[in-house]
Amino acid sequence: MNSSALASIDLRPPISSLVIGALSAAFFFWLAAVSFTTGKHPAATLGTTLCFVALGLMALPMVADYFFARHRLSDDAIDFGRRFGGRGTMRWADVRLVRFSPTMKWFVLEDQARTRARVSTALAGLPEFARLVLAHVPPEAIDKKTHKLLVDASLGRRPRVWL
The missing domain is CATH 2.30.29 (PH-domain like)
Incomplete structure (x- = not known):
C-alpha cells in the first residue's frame, strides 16, 4: 500500500446478522430434535425432521458471513x-x-x-x-x-x- 491519505477501512457485517443466523439455526435444529424424539405424533415424520434440519442449515451462511x-x-x-x-x-x-x-x-x-x-x-x-x-x-x-x-x-x- 502506498502512503496515501486513506488509512485502511474495514467492511464487516452487522452483529444482527450473527444473532439472526445463530438464533434461526438453533431454533430449526431444536425443532428437528423435537420432531425426531416425538416420533409418535402423526405430524412428526422423518420428512418433517429433515425439513427442519434443512432450514437450520440454510441459516448457517449468515453466521459464516459474519466471521469470514x-x-x-x-x-x-x-x-x-x-x-x-x-x-x-x-x-x-x-x-x-x-x-x-x-x-x-x-x-x-x-x-x-x-x-x-x-x-x-x-x-x-x-x-x-x-x-x-x-x-x-x-x-x-x-x-x-x-x-x-x-x-x-x-x-x-x-x-x-x-x-
Missing part, C-alpha cells in the same frame, strides 16, 4: 474474505467488471484473472467502498445501473433490499 466475509479497503486494493473462508486481494486498477446482483444484494468485482469479490450491501462501511470504487476503478468497468447504485451508496443511501 470481512473486507479491508485501501486506496490501492480490496483485501476480501469469502463466505466459507479464504481470502484474496484485488487491486482497484485490475478490476475489469463491477456489477450489482439484485438477487443476492451484493456488488461483484471481477479482475483480469476472473477472481471475484462480493461485497454485501449490508456491510458497515459501504459508503467508503462505493467512494473508492468510483474513484479508482476504471469507469468503463462499471455499468450504468451499478454506477448509479454506487453513487447513491457513496452518499449513504443503500440499495433497496426489498422490492
Whole structure:
C-alpha cells in the first residue's frame, strides 16, 4: 500500500446478522430434535425432521458471513474474505467488471484473472467502498445501473433490499 491519505477501512457485517443466523439455526435444529424424539405424533415424520434440519442449515451462511466475509479497503486494493473462508486481494486498477446482483444484494468485482469479490450491501462501511470504487476503478468497468447504485451508496443511501 502506498502512503496515501486513506488509512485502511474495514467492511464487516452487522452483529444482527450473527444473532439472526445463530438464533434461526438453533431454533430449526431444536425443532428437528423435537420432531425426531416425538416420533409418535402423526405430524412428526422423518420428512418433517429433515425439513427442519434443512432450514437450520440454510441459516448457517449468515453466521459464516459474519466471521469470514470481512473486507479491508485501501486506496490501492480490496483485501476480501469469502463466505466459507479464504481470502484474496484485488487491486482497484485490475478490476475489469463491477456489477450489482439484485438477487443476492451484493456488488461483484471481477479482475483480469476472473477472481471475484462480493461485497454485501449490508456491510458497515459501504459508503467508503462505493467512494473508492468510483474513484479508482476504471469507469468503463462499471455499468450504468451499478454506477448509479454506487453513487447513491457513496452518499449513504443503500440499495433497496426489498422490492
